[in-house]
Amino acid sequence: SAKVIAIANQKGGVGKTTTAVNLAACLGQAGRRVLLIDLDPQANATAALGLTPDRINATSYRVLLGESPIDAALVRGVSEGLDFVPSDRDLAAAEVELVQVERRETALRRALAPLRGAYEFVLIDWPPSLGLVTLNALAAADSVLIPVQAEFFALTGLSHLLNTLALVQRSLNPALRVDGALLTMVDTRATLNQQVVADVRRTFRGRVFASVVPRSVRLAEAPGHGKPIHVYDPKGRGAEAYAQLAQEVLRLAGAD
């Protein structure tokens, strides 16, 4: 049954959506059956896959609130081997309805239950927040993959995130694991990035993926064309990094 991986970090703009979209697409291209769920009301992953509102039937929020079954929200074949559940902007309303914390925790787990046999991986793209609501939804994940932008604020946020995940493990989801930290937006010429990469590798209490995502303007251009990186710029360093990461994630899942 599927491994559910949350791509999470409460720090904004560290590459969660870019990683969720491209890792999901690479795993699909490697022949696995993958589902990507956009759980961010900003709907960046939805836009990054070129989906316009007319192609969206139901969204992850409607599914979460139990108003729509998950298969009614599926957009099949957004990329090879990849199905997708889009999100939409209806933030204010959803926040109000989702405050009933208990329903939220079981809602995502229940919504995913019928599909766990249909996929090998379910990836979830998160908003930049760690409020009560998001924390409870982490109860539905098997593991967390943490994109970390190789700059100063990364270090302070990482230890806070690990403390929070330990809290979730104790109170909500003892089976939740941390697959590891993924260094992103690394400019090999910038000493700041190299310093933070070295610091994270030295101090992070857990795995740091060997794959490092370079700073590459192609990765920032791809969403504007609605394509994952391996379609938009298959020979580039961005596609290479995410293909390597997919191999590491496959090895990790195989080892489980």
Next chain:
Amino acid sequence: SAKVIAIANQKGGVGKTTTAVNLAACLGQAGRRVLLIDLDPQANATAALGLTPDRINATSYRVLLGESPIDAALVRGVSEGLDFVPSDRDLAAAEVELVQVERRETALRRALAPLRGAYEFVLIDWPPSLGLVTLNALAAADSVLIPVQAEFFALTGLSHLLNTLALVQRSLNPALRVDGALLTMVDTRATLNQQVVADVRRTFRGRVFASVVPRSVRLAEAPGHGKPIHVYDPKGRGAEAYAQLAQEVLRLAGAD
């Protein structure tokens, strides 16, 4: 009495904290009396000014909850002409306590009331979120300055943010104005950035500041040294851009 400017955008990592810290420091260096409030539980602005927990007495969350008067939380003279109210990481607890929306709305306004005569500008650094809680706190601001990273996701988020601010104007704070959008992290050599800059200037319903913040690794290094950019790299393009922005903000405030 002070002009209260919220540095807000729900998209993560667009330069809110970098702008809040450096604009506040530049206004202070220009001879104005400025207060910067870190309203983000991630406490990046607090770290960027080199403040460690031992120098923090009370925080913005304690002030917001009415547990501490604002002057007990003040760290005076973090930079020339600049006082500061730090934040801390106690996110989970604060989220729970702040759900009582009504108290939150008047809390920030009341907390700021005794200080409005002591400063000319009060800048507020926001978390990357637009939930019920943050929306209500916008009721305390006079205006919003919106940092916009010159990349693909900027455009989709901007229209959503403007709709949300219109909602706040109608329901909570009719006097709330949008000072304008500030383009950030612009790499003049990258066509993607140039395209988004042109798109924002063409489509944004409101002012786009003439000042553009370039992508400069010095701006990312400065927080690691606990210094604003005009102290860390006074002759650089980052310091120049934020000094220009300070002049635009002063002209705008003078025109009011």
